[in-house]
Amino acid sequence: MNYEAQERTIRNLVDALKALREGGVTSNKTDLTCQISEWLVKEIFNGTLASTSINKDWDLIVGEKRIQVKAHAKAATNKNRKTHISYSEAALIDELIIVVFTxxxxxxxxxxVPWSKALQLISHNKGGSILSWNRLKAYRLDIESLPNQPVVSLFK
Incomplete structure (x- = not known):
């Protein structure tokens, strides 16, 4: 598949977001970041997005796996390396994917990371349930080895 149109659109969006941020218009891109990440994971693994945007546990399906995607767009000065998790052990999730952008x-x-492993690595404290990326070293994938490099290259 050729991603030229998507690449142009994504580049225009990134430029617009940067201008909005530099102009002090925006500071939080959480929803947009989540949507871009879910699309990216869907394209990388040839998945299917959930039919509703308000799905209780998972965001997309790849084969038989129900995948929950967590996303972050981090400034270079932001040293936080964690994801807040608010799902129970009974959640219908097979795999947790964490996408981190600049x-x-x-x-x-x-x-x-398989959901069963993620549950073992979550820390619970007064700030909530947190999954530290430092505990996920064994589950970090090489970006250059991800499937569908034409779509991955849109985010380089």
């Missing part, structure tokens, strides 16, 4: 949406890190 603030300008260059793909920086990509983690894929």
């Amino acid at each position: 603030q300008d949406y260059a793909l920086r890190e990509f983690y894929s």
Whole structure:
């Protein structure tokens, strides 16, 4: 598949977001970041997005796997390396994927961890349930080795 149109659109979006951020218009891109990440994971693994945007547990299906995608767009000055998790052990999730972008949406890190393993690595404290990326080293995927490099290259 040729991604030229998507690449142009994504580049225009990134430039617009950067201008909005530099102009002090926006500071939080959480929803947009999540949507871009879910699309990226869907394209990388040839998955199918959930039919509703308000799905209780998972965001997309790849084969038989129900995948929950967590996303972050981090400024270089942001040293937080964690994801807040608010799902129970009974959640209908098979795989947790964490996508980490720079603030300008260059793909920086990509983690894929079985949900059963993620549950074992979550820390619970007064701030909530947190999954530290430092505990996910064994589940960090090499960005250059991800499938569908034409779509991955849109975020370099």
